[in-house]
Amino acid sequence: MQEMARTSSGLAYPERFYAAASYAGFGGSPNSSKGAISKFQNDVALLLYGLYQQATVGPCTIPKPRAWNPVEHSKWTSWHGLGNMASTEAMRLFVKILEEEDPAWYSRVSEFVVEPVVDVEMNNPNMESVTPNGDSFPEPKIISTENGSLIETEDKDVVLEGLGSVGIYDQWVAPSVSGQHPKTRYEHGAALIQEKMYVFGGNHNGRYLNDLQVLDLKSLTWSKLDMKAATESLESSSPVTLAPCAGHSLISWGNKLLSIAGHTKDPSETVTVKEFDLQTFTWSNLKTYGKGPVSRGGQSVTLVGTSLVMFGGQDAKRSLLNDLHILDLETMTWDEIDAVGMPPSPRSDHAAAVHAERYLLIFGGGSHATCFNDLHVLDLQSMEWSRPTQQGDIPTPRAGHAGVTVGENWFIVGGGDNKSGAAETVVLNMSTLVWSVVTTVQGRVPLASEGLSLVVSSYNGEDILVSFGGYNGRYNNEVHVLKPSHKSTLKSKTLEVPVSDSVAGLHPMTNATRDLGSELETDQDGKIREIVMDNVDSGPAVIDNIKSEETSERLLVALKAEKEELEAALTKEQLQSLQLKQELAEAGTRNADLTKELQSVRGLLAAEQSRCFKLEVDVAELRQKLQTMETLQKELELLQRQRAASEEQAALRQKQSSGGVWGWLAGTPSNQREDA
Known part of the structure; x- marks a missing residue:
């Protein structure tokens, strides 16, 4: 019974995890075997370290160590590479890897494990579990369900608040939010740092904003940060005015916020990068090097490792862009990328995500005349664009939508097509490129808005989506949350077209043939293996038959090989034909878009x-x-x-007449006056 409990998937992971962590040398317990981790290989030890940090602290939010220390760099890389993995999943993998490396570890630290009580009328014995910092906390109760499986429940005295109050899956809910609500807005920036959502700028009734609002996701309380005067750069202390902006990108980088690009009243020539320090509450204009991109808004900016990848947008002259730039955050140097392949058409207000730290995905967006629902992928290693085939419930064309990634799933919310808002919340499995609908909202609600923001947080090991703001005929400042279930995040895996094999997925499927002398057998581990049956008789007649059939078998092998070559050639030709059709359709779409834009320009010219x-x-x-x-x-x-x-x-x-009067008065004879 004890061994069954220890291996049961129903056992709450914290007890077993902290026992394993103590044994491996992470838990800090006085009973732990010090230095036990030293017997593992370096890569295993680093992976255990990353999983331990992910399980106890959460996703890595600290910046990459700048000092050249190989050990610290390796630890940071191991932790940071786990992304947004849930803490419960990290606990499970930690224990699994430890059991694979040292199967007998549990027998040495059995005192750390508390056996669950399967009685429906009893809870676990009162106990305290040791945490990494030496503190203690009450363990969750283990109760039995109707089918006999074990589930975790919170203590009845614990009051659920904040994101913990969300109890429904795959449905948007509007939780009770306290504090002074921000102004209604859209085209703002939002980022998450340490369970707080920061909202900066945006468009409110046609006016740009420059305030910084904070939503504490633990208590769901709004507050406004009183910011100090901005400085020109980190090397300069001279204050500058922080220009209101909209259509910018807000990225969390360690304990700092980075605001990139955006529309302003008096735009600069090139893209500006502003940094907000959460310790000094000060904005700074960061100095960048290289040829900076032209000023713009509505672009996408994606954090990939220690670099920011910027694509598209709309410049100050309303010209649409499809250029690609990368900013190295360690050297603050811009680099313009000339990728091969056919890039997405010029657009703004699209969504972007990175998969496996290698593939940049671009979805949707809009131009002056139309909206898109195409999907483009950029291989960041070969810098080559491709347009893979989408499957499942492909979303309708939209622009102004928002997206976040949870593992290999990319959730897309909101947006619109200049006629109506997009009511469906959709998810793309980035490994299979299959779309599915999570939920649909009704009516003109903020979730069917353009220019809303979306972040993903975590509560009790579960990911929760948080949306804010948007515009759908009116400006919004509502907060909505959605807790995706495993069903919604995994159902797209039923189709089988990985990103790396998206082209191969276009090949016709053929069933493998087996020899008559083979069959399938399931072993005790549930694995299917092939057993080749020995049907060869030892008699001389059988030997003669084999010899007489060698020639025909050779001919059959040759025919099969030739058939396979012809099928491969035919498949290759079909693939090329399909690719040409796709390129032709894309060219036709682009031609139609350009024609519409040309007509629009002609109207403006007239x-x-x-x-x-x-x-x-x-x-x-x-x-x-x-x-x-x-x-x-x-x-x-x-x-x-x-x-x-x-x-x-x-x-x-008058002068002449006045002279004659004076002469008469003087008695001058008239003849003299006449002579004069």
């Missing part, structure tokens, strides 16, 4: 020509008025000269 003609008419009228004014000016000058001459003549006559 309007500008009409406006130009009107301006020419106005200029001609003004010139005519100017000429009339010049004529009037000349006439005025002539009249002024004539008036001056008339005034001079009048003055002269």
